[in-house]
Amino acid sequence: MKAVKCSLISAGAALLLLGLSAPLSFAGGAKESSSSGTTTITYMNITARSNVGSSAYATGLYGAIDDYMAKHPNIKIVSESLDQTSYQTKIQALAAANDLPDIFDLKGSWVSIFANNGWAVDLAPWVNADAKWKNGFTPGSFAPVIRGDKIYGVPSQGFITSIVFWNSALWQSIGYSDFPKTWPELLDAVQKFRANNVVPFVMGNLPNWPAESCWLSTLGDRLTGTAWTQSIIAKSGAKFTDPDFVAALKTFQDLATAGAFNKDINSLDVDPARQVYYDGKAAAFVDGSWSISAIASQAPADVKNATRVAILPSVPGGKGDPNTASGGPAWFNAMGASVKDPARQNAVVDVIRAITDGRQTAITASLGGVVAYTDITFDSSKLPPLMVAFNGLMKNVKPVPIYDAYMDAAVIQTMNVGLQSLLIGAVTPEALAEQIQAAEDKVSAN
């Protein structure tokens, strides 16, 4: 028995030694050498380098990064990109473990969590000191990341999250040469499309943010007015149970009941929804400005040429300005709290500046991206026609807050999941409003 134990122990020990010694011999190559005086800045984001060329923002972003590294040979920017869902899991784990990268993408609705836990560095001293940089952004761009006198991030790109992309040929076939300007007209068009077996609006609400971010942020504003949204954000009196917001939920549900959406709304993803539109089986879809480049590069020629852009129509009795669409930056560049050395903080801010100011946005805008930093001149000759049409439309449209860029993550989660039920008639507008308000109360109580 003793011999047994001995041989087992020695086998175990050998295995352990093997396990410990092998890493030592391999690890050498992986570690950064700091002897050459190079500063390595880590940057975690949701924009993969492999999208350079196909995505305007990725091209602008990595163009700016490469340019910066070429001009500053002593700075090395190491970026790690993940898709949104994975990114969200990882950044929260890293934050909880207090090991955030130097620069990371911060979503508007996460700001409170990151600020309250001290995970992000206040960038106000640098942003306020550089007036040209600060004022180059469209007014209100910083609003989601401001808490008191602190600024927790710098806008990375601009968005309009609620644009109606409509197939003019299909709308023509039911007698509409222009997109409806009022809600009753819209409901009438829905009836006519249903009679022709065409899906009026295709929505891929599987990831559950589209109904809220692309529809309700604008539809809500039509009924409540922006002052209500501001009051919700500032927690100064407005409630989700207010009649105007309930009316917005009801209008949304009525639209769904009228048959405006596809039946598989909650099981269809965003990309496949766009395919339904490309196939000519849907007359329109409401999505963000990011879809402009998707249509330009993916849609078949006939659909591409027939596609027009519009905003959601006005709703009778609504308190909001009908010439608005939800928009603004939803993602921000933030500095991780582990950066403490002042010299290093300066270096990190300098990189943030390079990836958010004209060096990035001039390229992004010239390729058809919507930017937040607008103090630039760029070559507009290569823009896709739809982008030109969009720019024309936006001249008269005012951006209003995107719900998920401003409101707290827990509230948005309740709203997003609730909207999935609302659109299939599984919950009443009143009950959903109460659920959202309950989530809001819980957040406010903490």
Place this chain on the structure above:
Amino acid sequence: MRRDIAARAPANSASRIRGAIAGILGNAVLGIFSLTCVFPIVWMFYSSLKTQTQFALSTLSLPVRPILDNYVAAIQSHMGLYLLNTLRNTAISVALIVLLSFVTGYFLSRFRFRGRNLLYAYFLIGMLIPIHALLVPMFIQLKTAGLLDSWYTLLLPYVGFGLPIGIVLAESYVGGIPRELEEAAAIDGSGFSRTLFTIIMPLAAPVLAAIAIIQSFAVWNEFPFALILITSDQWITAPVGLSTVFRSEHFTDYPGLMAGIMTTMVPVLIVYFLFSNRIMKGMTAGAVKG
């Protein structure tokens, strides 16, 4: 199965026809089932030969002019490197899991000592903990130990999480191998280690194969740990690589993604075809039927 039906059928022609129809129907149903398994792979293959526009135009149609650009892009985007990382993780972790489960399972099965049940329960509990609850603690632990972001980082959690099921399977299987074999070996002068590895281990091969197969699937597809614990591009695994390379904030490059998946499937397919017989046997051995 068809032969059985035919054999049992009486000699009159009406029931022979009935038997034939039943056979055809049975095969048709099975055929449809097989098709539902095979079609996604076939679809994935021919879709990977399409451009994004072609794919957008019709998701099901065959490619008009097949292109290999997606494969070129997949290989250029470090997919090969990610695949190598996954291969290495799988090979090392599965070897360790099989070896350690066998030895531990053997001891728990053959020896009764104080604390044996406690030890067994301890391993059982390992199966009950959801991985997501351990992401942050595991991250902090490995960070403190300086073991983050290296080629060996993922081996530790993979082996740790693979052991419980392996030990439980090995323990129950070894219990069914007669002790007399070991006694006979001892009489013939075989030492303990020799008996363990040259007599018992080959007898336990079916369950070890089952453990290896189950754990190969688990390690090959593992996502959360690979996502959190690895940062450098050089150690990223295939599942994480697939989800990042072909997806951006708002779009998924489906044909590219499919080319990536096809590329990462090749080694699995090769292994499967080489060992398909053994895998089939392994899947039906032990307590877990695949």
